[in-house]
Amino acid sequence: MIPLPTMQWMDGNLRLLDQRKLPSEEIYIDCRDIDSLAEAIRTLAVRGAPAIGIAAAFGAVIAALTADPGEEFNEAFYAKIDILEGTRPTAVNLFHCLDIQRRIFRMNPGRDSAIEALLESARDMMRSDLQASRQMGCFGADLLEKDSVVLTHCNAGGLATAGLGTALAVIYEAWDRGVLEKVYADETRPLLQGARLTAWELSRAGIPVDVLPDSAAASLLQKGQIDAVIVSSDRIAANGDAANKIGTYPLALAAKEHGIPFYVVAPLSTFDVSTSSGNEIEIEQRGRNELASLGERKLLPEAAGVWNPAFDVTPAKLITAIICEKGVLFTPDTDSIQSIFGRITDSR
Template identity: 45%
Template sequence: MRRTIDWADGAIVIIDQTALPGDYHLLALRTVGELVDAIQRLAVRGAPALGGAGALGVALAARLGGDVRADAELIAAARPTAVNLRWGVERALTKLGQGADAVLAEAQAVLTEDEQLNKSASAHAAGIVLAECPRRPLRLLSHCNAGRLATVGWGSALGVVWHLHERGLVEEVLVDETRPLLQGARLTAWELAQAGVPYRVQPDGAAAAAMARGMVDCVLVGADRIAANGDVANKIGTYGLAIAAAHHGVPFVVVAPSSTVDSSLADGTGVTIEERDARELTEYAGIGITPPGAEVFNPAFDVTPAALITAVVTENGRYVP
């Protein structure tokens, strides 16, 4: 599969993740407004991929002219929880004084590094999973999408599955459907099918029951922001998974590049949690499914305390707060 996000012919080219799994097609984004819209409606998503989007967005703005720093701030603010988006923007801005070509070269370096760093992080994590889980082959549980589609081209948490599958060590992956936009059922399941990895999709609410039945050897998730103390912000439902895993003695492993660590935050209480449109819960395919006027609590992310996490793993190995 091609990169999730790339640069070609003067445009940012992304795989449109809102169309999967029914339709695989590419979008060419030629304005900053188009990029911001793609980020906000999750056509491109996943913390590492957003880092690439932020860097390429600055490169695009630099080539178009205008107020590049104002455009950069629009991009960085498009989604508040994932630290990688602003990180990518700020990294590309360091080259602004050297001209548009230098900014683009830096953005392209971000893309290349992301693939390499996630391969390394997931390889480290695979070793930790094998050390923590004696059963073979392994039964793994995935939440949201932390595969190729969430990164530039390899995957963080799902990258662990690729490493283990190559060695014949995966029995199956239980895939949480993942509210609110079903990134597990739509995207992770699609990636696993493409790779020939056995999987089953389950409702988010079934995860604890699966652990109680002894169906899960390890939980693997990515991260959108990691606080200095090791608290992890990730897709809503991750916190509940970690509580269930701790109760059942199931290892809980977080995999992400070090750019996801926000050392400015002492702990997870400082993470800004994005709230999604109420219609994601009150409607299905444009048809109302709740009583008119129903109030909604629809956070996109939650924060899992470090005490519930077996290991946070980056390209440098196990993260030590």
């Protein structure tokens, strides 16, 4: 699978594939300042936890380039970083990547050296994400038997990462190996990331995909037509609870009821070992307009309120395994997650 051109650094600005326009149009936008990049993240022109983090890392380069180079340079840089950090509260990759860039900035005094170091750091994050995607794809595909039919939710492919994916990396690898027969993709209300983005990605790759209403997923699982559910995550707590796009939790409940493996695929940058459980994960609330209208069509009466969380949390007890670039964590819990991070520390 050739990585999707989701983002590219070009002559001092970050070029992003505008996911709000897909699948009808493939349009790129150029972010030359922090406000335009923050708006792109906030309005989902770029989305998916790994992609948000990498975009923010390049945003740190933009912050250094656009901060006044006088005595207040450092303060101006950090203020711009704070703007990016305030865009999306749930995806932990955003905070991890910006923390790394803050450290790089402190270690490289002087505007020119800071810009150079920040840019190399952002590029390294992109390279590492692509490598992690390939490793997760291999580990996940090992779990699937020949002629597997899988169900996925939201979009966890190249559009959500540096160009390859998390959950879809498993699907791409399984297809390349000849063990995947078909994919079902939840439409993923209210913004239809499954219908608009996942179906677009898989069709582009020549992989058979059927889109279904979110509310039909449990019935599909009940009929025994699915061999595995494969999703991603925006934040995984220390105990293995996983926050992902709203609608993931009921999918996990239905999979558990019908004895179907439920796999979460996410890189180590999505793990938040400082958060003990999913109860502590801040869930982003989106605006009324996402539910109140569809294009020009009004869907709700003015008097009706909305509750529009972007994510829900799936308890670790419902997760068959978490797949990351270091391997597969079956029945994930605090001990297994601490163990894998301990092995990483020991290897350094």
